[in-house]
Amino acid sequence: MHIEPGLVDTTKIFLSYATATTAALYATKLAVDAVKKDGPSALIARALLCVGLVFCFFELMPHHPVGVSEVHLILGTTLMLIFGVAPAAIGLMGGLLIQSLFFAQQDLPQYGMNVTTLLVPLFATAALARRIVPENVAYVDLTYQQAFKLSAAYQGGIVAWVAFWAIYGRGVGMENMGQIATFGAAYMTVVLVEPLVDLGVLAAAKALRRLQGSPLINQRVYSAA
DSSP states (O other), rough: OOOOTTSSSSTTTTHHHHHHHHHHHHHHHHHHHHHHEEEEEEEEHHHHHHHHHHHHHHSOOOOEEEETEOOOOOOOHHHHHOOHHHHHHHHHHHHHHHHHHOOOOOOGGHHHHHHHHHHHHHHHHHHHHHHHHHHTTTGGGOHHHHOOOOHHHHHHHHHHHHHHHHHHOOOOHHHHHHHHHHHHHTTHHHHHHHHHHHHHHHHHHOGGGGGGGGSSSOOTSSOOO
């Protein structure tokens, strides 16, 4: 997911700075909470893993321009479930920044929009997880239905934010709305894949019980809240 360069011109792009700053501040609050719960070394280790994985997702995995943005397999819910919401947020910001600085400088002006588009749905999905996953259920025991709901929430949030930026930048003309619809239809196909990836990764974690208690893994993976 990369907003198309020039979609929002320089006279309007200030809004993305405000939304990205707000999202980053909330991510900081989550990071502080994670340090209190698991310690700084656990957060740093998980965050670094997430940064590396996100960079690979964006730069190395297949991605295709469609309409007003690109279709990526971001695996945001996978990162959230395995590592926790704070490391996942840091990973999304850091991995995207590395790619933008060194491999796709044309995306730097859109960094605020891209960060907002990735983080706000992540926070919403984490809130949804607290509602639909009972406190006595570890993540390794998630059902497909639960994984699908989380993935649909995350990917749907991304599509909604991309649509917002496109309309904010170019209005509601037929061509723009058609490109938004094309992107949305293509991107929501990721919902068919991501729940299977989530369950596959969680099944692997369940088989590797020696990871239980590791600071590299979100403890909710194996233990109820």
